[in-house]
Amino acid sequence: MNTKVKENYDIAEIMGTLYGAGTIGLKGAFSREWTAQLGEDILRLYEEALKRPGGAIGRGPKRHYVEIHPEDIRGFVDLVTHPWFQTVCESILGSDYKIVEIGFDVPNPGAVNQPWHRDFPSPEDTYKGRRINSLAFNLTTVDVDPDMGPFEIAPGTQWDDGSGFEHLMFPARELYSRYEELAERKMPKMGDISARSALTMHRGTANNSTKARPTLVLGVDAPTANNHERHDLQVTKKFYETLPTSLKKHLMCRLVDELEVIEQAHDIELLKMGEA
Template sequence: MTNKTQESVKQYDTGEIQGALYGPGIKGLKGAFSREFIAKLGEEINELYKEALTREGGAVGRGPKRHYVEIHPEDISGFVEIVTHPWVKEVCESVLGPEYKIVEIGFDVPNPGAVNQPWHRDFPAPEDTTKGRRLNSLAFNLTTVDVEEDMGPFEIAPGTQWDDGSGFEHEMFPAKELYSRYEERAEQKMPKMGDISVRSALTIHRGTTNHSDKSRPVLVLGVDAPGANNHERHDLQLTKGFYSSLPEDLKKHLHGRLVDELEVIVQGHSIEGLMMGEA
């Protein structure tokens, strides 16, 4: 065992990671990146957001005053640093296995005036989870700002990734009479610049009302185990030149198209139930 491997094992405990994702359904790492790194990421996301808003279908609504934008890995300068961070790699390998694939990168922007979303999961639970009791996908979140209480923090109901969603609307939205279960469990997350978190997208969650005059952009990274097929909802693209510049051990973890020139992404993962906000 090399010193590097020993340090990874010492620093990030596999059992702790698995326990968090299979238990509460969420786990975070504080100070994973420098504030300077995140400040640059924030500037890049702000520019990408402005551009996306100028074209039809560039930004998909996730509720009033709230958008999601899917982007290309090479749209941000820190892509490689994020996806090769030792903790990110350890989480993916621990939960999804050594053949995990990155299938999505984008960002979510709750603006001033964004309201409570309905409680939801991001897609129907697959059979791997409902029958096999196994998580086959993860979502990483990386805030670009210090989140404060009035900025509409992300709210999650720990342990609900295992809830039977067969009776949910679209297998994603629990009925309002079930809301008390999630409200009793609810935890609001207020990460700072440099923190990163990972969750099962099946854990019931929502964005809350943004009472402030600030937006709350957050980078989203979607990762699959073999056979999860969430890539069908996305369109990860890499130019051949960018791909050739990547570390060899990263290339095997990318599930996307190699192109000569980047194409405009046609957003394929619209969650219509979020458009009206919570009634």
């Protein structure tokens, strides 16, 4: 169901963009029909999570994050075997990259600006070695309009010294003007996919529309990263047996007989109140 597949993507462009701007995208990677199916799965999972204590983590007023299982969505294998996804992972993280997280973010109508932040403290690989050792992939399930709370990112800031940030993730308000000057608002369409360093300063903006903006999130690590410690990727043995052999080596997961409810550990407390 992929609509934009080619064998050779420009590795120099991928590396230059992610090491430079800190974010890169591919338009029309998947068909609108495939993406609509993903949207149906996410809506069902979101409704289930909201009914379950601790099922959806608050990331600000009217905004939630839900971590899920790979087999909860019908298009998981399509997603992680897409040649662009694989090329980006191998170019930046090496051939032994590991998928450590899958979930989705939902900014609902009424969501407010998040504070500028990175998703976790900068690791030694980055602040000393100047290497990117993890990536976050995003895939919207709707066409994003300017009033729907677009994702906003400040290119190049993955290299900022975060040693003085609150919790090593949240810069002081006096630094906001720089991020606002750099800021780019992303308005992808259904089927577009993007990758970014989760250290690049970013925020969700206010959703002034009447529509939610669900976005799938996929976390991938280099062997030197440890973001798997924040997550609990589970795959049933039955589902695992159906996966391509080439994919199995890239999953850092627990094999289980039956899927267990995820106790979500990646709770970012300072996001819950929105921008102060």
